[in-house]
Amino acid sequence: MTLAAALGVGAKHLEVHPRPRVVVIATGRELAADPRIAGQIRDTNGPMLAALFQEVGASVQRQVVGDDAEALCAVLQSLGDVEVVVLTGGVSAGTHDEVPGVLRRLGAEILFHKVAQRPGKPLLVARLGRQLLFGLPGNPLAAHLCACRYVAPALRRLAGRTSVPTRGRGALQAALPANTERTWFLPALVEQGAVLPLLPLSSADLVQPHQANAYLRLDPGSTAMAAGAEIDYTRIGVDAWAR
Structure with missing residues (x-):
């Protein structure tokens, strides 16, 4: 067009x-x-x-x-x-x-x-x-x-396209543990503002997080987060990029 x-x-x-x-x-x-x-x-x-x-x-x-x-x-x-x-x-x-x-x-x-x-x-x-x-x-x-x-x-x-991924904020559907000294990226499933962390067993595990459509970012030293807390996410997959 x-x-x-x-x-x-x-x-x-x-x-x-x-x-x-x-x-x-x-x-x-x-x-x-x-x-x-x-x-x-x-x-x-x-x-x-x-x-x-x-x-x-x-x-x-x-x-x-x-x-x-x-x-x-x-x-x-x-x-x-x-x-x-x-x-x-x-x-x-x-x-x-x-x-x-x-x-x-x-x-x-x-x-x-x-x-x-x-x-x-x-x-x-x-x-x-x-x-x-x-x-x-x-x-x-x-x-x-x-x-x-x-x-x-x-x-x-x-390719001459925007390089800024789509970001959002939603409510955690499960608690997250505290983080250590490195930034921690966690796969998550985001649906209608609800954010479900898909905690992998290891970095070789794709079974648990295979439904993920976003990543969560936990900064070094961040404290544990309870279910219901607001958290930022970055989209992945077909909805990852602003058109």
């Missing part, structure tokens, strides 16, 4: 933004399309992140790479023409966490590595020339939070 309206008033030139190109790389030797061996798991992060980024207007491709520095280096070197690379897994401090070292080897500038939040503390953001690289944790809930909070706004800016 926008194009028709522009033509109707005689516009001959329009400013447009191309869809940002994104490659999502899931890392880990344990990832398998059809797990049959003990220790193997399905790649859940890749499809989840691809769907999220397509939702905000990006053109997305996916790859899977094992915990192999040489293989990861070769893949990243082949992606010089894409605007954004999102890696999941391999950014913590484990023996097989190859991403930070590979990025430095390629000459990338590490903008920051680790943030004072939970889940998602190991988050890494780097720049290689004009390319942005995001290293997300491998745990699914942590990857989802970091994608919503950091990657999606960047993609919307690249």
